[in-house]
Amino acid sequence: MIKIGSQKIDTNIFLSPLAGCADLAFRLIAREYGAKFCFFEMADANALTHGPGKNKEILMIHPDDTPIAAQLLGGDPQIMLEAAQILLGQIKPAFLDINAACPAKKVLKKRAGAYLVDEPDLLAAIIGKLTSSLPLPITVKLRSGFKQNDHGHIISVARKCEESGAAAIFIHGRTQRQLYAGEVDYEAIRLVKENVSIPIFGSGNILSVQLAKKMFDETGCDGILVARGAIGHPWIFREIEEYLKTGKIPEPIDLPRRIKVLERHLSYIEKIRQSRPSNKIGLMRRIALEYLKGLPNSTAIRRLIAPAKSYEQLVARCLSL
Numbered sequence: 001m002i003k004i005g006s007q008k009i010d011t012n013i014f015l016s017p018l019a020g021c022a023d024l025a026f027r028l029i030a031r032e033y034g035a036k037f038c039f040f041e042m043a044d045a046n047a048l049t050h051g052p053g054k055n056k057e058i059l060m061i062h063p064d065d066t067p068i069a070a071q072l073l074g075g076d077p078q079i080m081l082e083a084a085q086i087l088l089g090q091i092k093p094a095f096l097d098i099n100a101a102c103p104a105k106k107v108l109k110k111r112a113g114a115y116l117v118d119e120p121d122l123l124a125a126i127i128g129k130l131t132s133s134l135p136l137p138i139t140v141k142l143r144s145g146f147k148q149n150d151h152g153h154i155i156s157v158a159r160k161c162e163e164s165g166a167a168a169i170f171i172h173g174r175t176q177r178q179l180y181a182g183e184v185d186y187e188a189i190r191l192v193k194e195n196v197s198i199p200i201f202g203s204g205n206i207l208s209v210q211l212a213k214k215m216f217d218e219t220g221c222d223g224i225l226v227a228r229g230a231i232g233h234p235w236i237f238r239e240i241e242e243y244l245k246t247g248k249i250p251e252p253i254d255l256p257r258r259i260k261v262l263e264r265h266l267s268y269i270e271k272i273r274q275s276r277p278s279n280k281i282g283l284m285r286r287i288a289l290e291y292l293k294g295l296p297n298s299t300a301i302r303r304l305i306a307p308a309k310s311y312e313q314l315v316a317r318c319l320s321l
């Protein structure tokens with residue numbers, strides 16, 4: 001159990017926000033295999049204040065998809081507040097997270113995402129605005145640095161977040177410049193944990209049960225975010241829980257079982273996604289390849305999946321494996 005502001009949450013292993021990936025279909029499958037707390041995909045504050053648009057699909061709710069948190073991307077305190085109010089008129093998340101982690105150039109240009117790690121006063125103003133105006137806990141997702149790791153800087157950013165009212169900090173232990181590759185700076189996460197008293201969640205390379213344990217052991221963090229480790233591998237949540245309890249390394253999931261879960265995941269996308277069929281099949285093919293990653297005949301599998309033009313064709317091709 002972990003407390004984030006006023007919210008008691010039953011687990012400290014969360015599904016991380018994954019834009020373009022962790023949609024409702026993804027989350028329902030993750031929950032069936034052990035995820036007890038998830039994030040919606042991030043919503044863009046500017047877009048939200050201009051009408052539902054893409055955020056309509058992002059903020060789809062389902063009775064089985066709870067408890068859940070939302071995340072907002074933006075760099076203007078007033079627009080962030082207006083967007084948050086619109087969002088809270090549609091959904092009831094346990095808390096609302098501010099994205100100060102996205103490394104994409106187009107996001108940095110809008111003075112949002114990881115840009116805020118380098119502009120702690122602006123980040124503090126956003127947190128202050130939201131915490132003083134909204135009835136739910138506000139959290140922040142940080143990178144460990146902007147261009148380079150600077151432990152003194154990230155500690156002072158984290159302290160500022162806490163002073164401004166943040167109820168928890170999620171920290172991806174890579175700089176903006178590292179994007180998603182390279183070493184995770186566990187030391188930065190450990191130092192942040194030591195220097196604030198709100199809950200700290202570690203993120204970065206939680207790709208196996210051993211790496212999940214490493215994040216806890218090396219940083220003393222209160223919880224972890226599972227991100228790429230859950231893509232094509234939704235059972236990782238159950239595996240991590242079991243491993244942390246017993247130390248037992250999980251058995252690899254055999255191909256028939258993987259195909260069964262994949263088929264179910266594809267059926268959820270088919271039922272839930274409202275986007276154009278051409279977009280839907282693209283997403284389905286990407287998801288299928290993630291489930292089938294690491295098999296010895298990967299080139300043949302790619303050749304089998306790529307020409308599938310419809311849900312039915314793709315399922316038939318996967319079942320033929």
Ligand SMILES: Cc1cc2nc3c(=O)[nH]c(=O)nc-3n(C[C@H](O)[C@H](O)[C@H](O)COP(=O)(O)O)c2cc1C
Pocket residue numbers: 016017018019020021041042071099101102141172180203204205206207225226227228229
């Ligand atoms: C496809 C993809 C989309 C992501 N979208 C978001 C996002 O919207 N918000 C966010 O805070 N982090 C996002 N992230 C970052 C992850 O949540 C996580 O912090 C990062 O991938 C590090 O964890 P990992 O190395 O275990 O994947 C995304 C990562 C990926 C790979």
